[in-house]
Structures are given as structure tokens and as C-alpha cells.
Amino acid sequence: MKKNMGWKELWHGDSVPAGTAKEFQTGDWRSERPVFCAENCIHCYFCWIYCPDSAITLDENKKVSGIDYRYCKGCGICDVECPTKKDKRAITMEAERK
Amino acid sequence: MPTLAKTGNEAMAEAMRQINPDVVAAYPITPATEVVMIFSQFVADGLVDTEYVAAESEHSAMSACVGAASAGCRVMTGTSSQGLQLMSEILPIVSALRQPIVLCEVNRALSGPINIHCDHSDTMAVRDFGWIQIFSENAQEAYDSVLQAVLIAEDEKVRLPAMVTTDGFIISHCMEKIETMEDDAAKKYIGEHKVKNSILNLEKPITLGSLDLQDYYFEHKMPVVEAMKQAKDVIVKVGKEFGQKFGREYGLLEEYKLADAEFAVVALGSTCGTTKAVVDELRNNGLKAGLLKVRVFRPFPGEEIAQALSKVKAAVILDRSDTYCNQGGQLYTEIRSAMYEAAKKPLLANYIYGLGGREISLEGIRQIYKQLQECQSSGQVIHFGVRE
Numbered sequence: 001m002k003k004n005m006g007w008k009e010l011w012h013g014d015s016v017p018a019g020t021a022k023e024f025q026t027g028d029w030r031s032e033r034p035v036f037c038a039e040n041c042i043h044c045y046f047c048w049i050y051c052p053d054s055a056i057t058l059d060e061n062k063k064v065s066g067i068d069y070r071y072c073k074g075c076g077i078c079d080v081e082c083p084t085k086k087d088k089r090a091i092t093m094e095a096e097r098k
Numbered sequence: 099m100p101t102l103a104k105t106g107n108e109a110m111a112e113a114m115r116q117i118n119p120d121v122v123a124a125y126p127i128t129p130a131t132e133v134v135m136i137f138s139q140f141v142a143d144g145l146v147d148t149e150y151v152a153a154e155s156e157h158s159a160m161s162a163c164v165g166a167a168s169a170g171c172r173v174m175t176g177t178s179s180q181g182l183q184l185m186s187e188i189l190p191i192v193s194a195l196r197q198p199i200v201l202c203e204v205n206r207a208l209s210g211p212i213n214i215h216c217d218h219s220d221t222m223a224v225r226d227f228g229w230i231q232i233f234s235e236n237a238q239e240a241y242d243s244v245l246q247a248v249l250i251a252e253d254e255k256v257r258l259p260a261m262v263t264t265d266g267f268i269i270s271h272c273m274e275k276i277e278t279m280e281d282d283a284a285k286k287y288i289g290e291h292k293v294k295n296s297i298l299n300l301e302k303p304i305t306l307g308s309l310d311l312q313d314y315y316f317e318h319k320m321p322v323v324e325a326m327k328q329a330k331d332v333i334v335k336v337g338k339e340f341g342q343k344f345g346r347e348y349g350l351l352e353e354y355k356l357a358d359a360e361f362a363v364v365a366l367g368s369t370c371g372t373t374k375a376v377v378d379e380l381r382n383n384g385l386k387a388g389l390l391k392v393r394v395f396r397p398f399p400g401e402e403i404a405q406a407l408s409k410v411k412a413a414v415i416l417d418r419s420d421t422y423c424n425q426g427g428q429l430y431t432e433i434r435s436a437m438y439e440a441a442k443k444p445l446l447a448n449y450i451y452g453l454g455g456r457e458i459s460l461e462g463i464r465q466i467y468k469q470l471q472e473c474q475s476s477g478q479v480i481h482f483g484v485r486e
């Protein structure tokens with residue numbers, strides 16, 4: 001997007017082309033991080049569809065491949081939605097400690 | 099053209115039926131008006147194709163309207179008094195998003211104290227939210243203006259939301275003879291809804307209403323400023339064309355025996371009808387009385403009002419609401435401001451009247467004209483018809 005546009009250059013009705021959130025890396029908001037375990041994943045896409053920040057990544061075969069920590073805010077929705085069993089979790093939340 | 103006996107509420111609901119909006123979202127807060135209630139029966143009876151959303155509050159109702167309009171739908175709703183206030187958080191969002199939602203508003207007092215009768219406090223409270231505001235003198239005007247509001251709001255140069263108001267009970271509940279259009283004629287008049295942008299258009303995905311801080315908020319307010327300027331001409335054009343097609347012409351203002359008048363009343367809404375009757379009477383008695391009816395409050399026809407009042411000796415501005423700013427009601431303060439540049443200014447007085455539905459009678463208007471003739475200086479603010 002062009003910077004510092006005048007009001008006459010703006011799109012109609014406070015609209016902008018979709019996808020501007022890409023410019024904002026919101027990963028540093030996290031206090032917990034989801035950790036992905038590939039071998040437990042059944043590729044149901046629940047996490048992918050529920051993630052509010054589109055931070056679940058897919059590989060070239062469109063299979064769930066992990067988490068994009070540049071954008072993941074650590075909300076834990078993916079962990080809640082992931083249907084895998086207790087001892088075979090595909091997603092677990094871990095404290096974000098330095 | 100069918101001639102029908104309709105209350106103001108029925109007249110507005112009839113216009114809504116003929117417009118057949120894609121979506122109507124509403125909630126019947128107390129004091130609710132019948133407009134949407136009557137319309138919901140049209141939905142139940144299959145007389146319209148509208149998706150009717152019975153929301154859980156006016157706040158939600160207007161939010162649903164924004165969502166539906168953003169998806170590219172023609173959207174209408176109705177409310178009154180407290181309901182309009184509950185919508186008020188969303189109202190400036192509608193104008194910022196330039197969504198041409200049309201709202202049927204019945205003017206009623208605001209709590210407290212609790213009241214359900216007519217005054218203009220509710221509509222005036224939302225006057226600065228970028229909505230077009232049209233007042234009606236009677237049910238016929240309400241019907242005509244709801245239809246026109248769709249054309250005005252959806253005009254390429256405007257694309258702003260519009261509210262058409264009637265006066266609670268005085269118009270909303272009283273039955274009058276009105277002339278309506280045939281359904282086909284109304285459909286043709288309204289035309290197809292032109293979609294500017296839609297959040298459901300996958301070919302051209304957009305984000306609406308994103309966070310807009312010091313860097314862009316101001317720029318995003320300017321199109322509303324510009325659209326309001328453009329709206330004046332569009333309202334006049336639509337009103338003229340309506341007159342050519344259906345015989346009843348509309349403008350920003352209506353002058354009633356004002357051309358040679360020495361004493362004028364300026365008013366909004368149903369009181370104009372009462373005033374016309376008094377003007378006729380006074381004219382028969384030889385007094386050069388006149389009326390200036392302000393039909394459109396937003397955009398404010400300041401220059402036009404200054405021009406129309408330039409020849410009168412004294413004018414009284416009637417406000418059916420107060421600003422509590424110690425300088426008079428909304429209509430008065432804006433007219434007074436509009437007169438600042440005028441070369442010729444009449445004496446101006448402000449009468450705040452009729453709050454909470456307090457009746458304004460022929461006798462009341464007679465008294466106002468009488469006091470106006472005795473007016474010696476500008477700037478008086480009088481609360482008229484209240485007991486001390």
C-alpha cells in the first residue's frame with residue numbers, strides 16, 4: 001500500500017484491499033506458544049480454519065505443517081480445537097519463556 | 099394511483115414493502131414503533147423477499163444492518179427514541195463505511211423522565227453522525243421521502259445513510275389519506291440496488307473498517323464531508339424528479355406564503371401543518387405571516403435558509419428539542435450561525451416547545467406570531483408552553 005495517501009486517493013467507504021494484516025507481525029504478543037507435533041497430526045484442518053491469525057502453515061501438498069510464529073498470537077484456539085487424544089496431541093501449548 | 103387511509107407508521111411500512119429491501123434488521127425497544135412490526139407481518143405473509151433479522155437490541159440491529167450492507171444488500175430498518183440512541187455507537191460507522199442504509203425513525207422524547215411522545219431530541223442527538231436527516235410534515239411526506247431516501251442514499255455522489263423521520267403519535271399513529279404508487283411504479287422508481295463494494299466478492303477481496311489511527315482517520319472522514327456537500331444537490335434533484343413523475347415536488351425547504359412575509363415561523367415536522375393553518379388565518383386578518391419549513395436537517399441548508407429569511411422582519415425558530423447549551427435549540431443555533439454572513443438579517447427568536455409531546459395548538463402558534471410582532475431584539479430563547 002502506498003504511504004500517506006490524500007483522502008481523494010482512498011478506496012471507497014473505508015475499505016482497503018484485503019490482506020493488509022500481513023504487514024503486521026503480531027507474534028511478539030504471545031505468552032504461550034502452540035507446539036506442533038507432525039506425527040500426531042491427522043490433518044483435519046480444524047486448527048487451520050479456526051486460527052484467527054491464519055498462522056497455521058500448510059506444506060506443498062496442502063497438509064498442515066506447523067505454526068508461523070511471526071503471526072501466532074498464542075491464543076490457544078488451535079489447541080482447544082485440535083481433536084487428537086491426550087497422550088498423542090498434535091498441538092500443545094508451552095509457556096513462552098526466554 | 100391508490101388512495102389509502104394510513105397512519106404514518108403504516109405509510110412508512112408500505113414504502114418499505116414496495117422497496118422490498120434485501121435485509122431488515124430491527125429490535126422493538128420501548129417505545130417501539132409499529133413500522134417494523136407491520137413490516138414483519140409483510141415478511142410473514144410472503145409479501146416481500148426480505149431477510150428479516152429480529153436482533154436482540156437496536157445496537158445489534160444496526161450492526162446486522164452494517165454487515166448486510168457491507169455484503170452488498172439493500173438494507174432498511176426502523177426505530178425511535180431510546181432505540182436510536184442504542185444504535186448510536188454504530189451510526190457513524192455506517193456513514194464512514196458509506197453504506198446507504200435507510201432508517202425509518204419516529205421522533206420521540208428521550209428518557210428521562212420516561213416518555214413515549216413526540217419531540218425531536220432523539221433525532222437531534224444523532225445529527226452529527228454523517229446521516230442524512232429528512233423530516234416529514236405528514237404521512238404522505240413520510241411515504242414519499244422514504245422512497246426518495248433510497249435514491250438519495252444510493253446516489254453515486256452521496257452513498258450515505260439516510261433517516262426519514264415522522265413525529266411520534268402526531269404522524270405515526272394518526273390516520274390520514276395518502277396517495278401511494280402502484281407496486282410496479284414504485285419498483286421501477288427505486289430501481290436495482292447498485293453495489294459499490296462487497297465483502298463477499300471473492301474476486302476483489304476487501305477489508306472494511308480496519309484500524310485507522312493518526313495516520314488515516316482524518317482522511318477517512320473527509321469523503322463523508324464531501325458526500326454531505328454533494329447530497330444537497332442530489333436531494334433537490336431527486337425531489338424535483340419526484341414532482342415531475344408523481345406530482346408532489348420536494349426540496350430542502352418549503353416556503354409557505356413566505357415571499358412577501360414580514361413575520362415568519364421556521365419549523366420542522368408536523369408543526370408546519372399547524373402553522374400553515376395559522377398563516378392562512380393571519381393572512382385573512384391582514385398580517386403578512388409566512389412559514390419556512392425545514393425538510394432536510396442534514397445536510398443543513400444554511401445558505402438556502404439565510405436567503406429565504408432575508409426579506410422578513412422577524413422570524414421565530416421553533417425547536418422541539420433543547421441543546422442545554424444556553425444558546426437555544428439545534429435548529430436555532432444552526433440557523434443563527436448560517437445568518438452570520440447574511441447581508442440582510444431578520445430579528446431572530448428561539449421558541450423551544452412541545453417537549454415530551456406537549457401539545458402545540460393553533461392558539462399556541464397564534465400567540466407565537468403575536469409575540470413575534472412585538473419582538474424588538476434578536477437572541478431571545480423562550481421555553482414556550484411550560485408551567486412555571
Ligand code: SF4
Pocket residue numbers: 033034050051052053054055056067071072073074075076077078079
Ligand atoms: S495459538 Fe492462536 S494464533 Fe497461534 S496458531 Fe494457534 S490459533 Fe493461531
Ligand code: SF4
Pocket residue numbers: 040041042043044045046047048064078081082083084090091
Ligand atoms: S487440529 Fe490438530 S490434528 Fe487437526 S490439523 Fe490441526 S494439528 Fe492436525
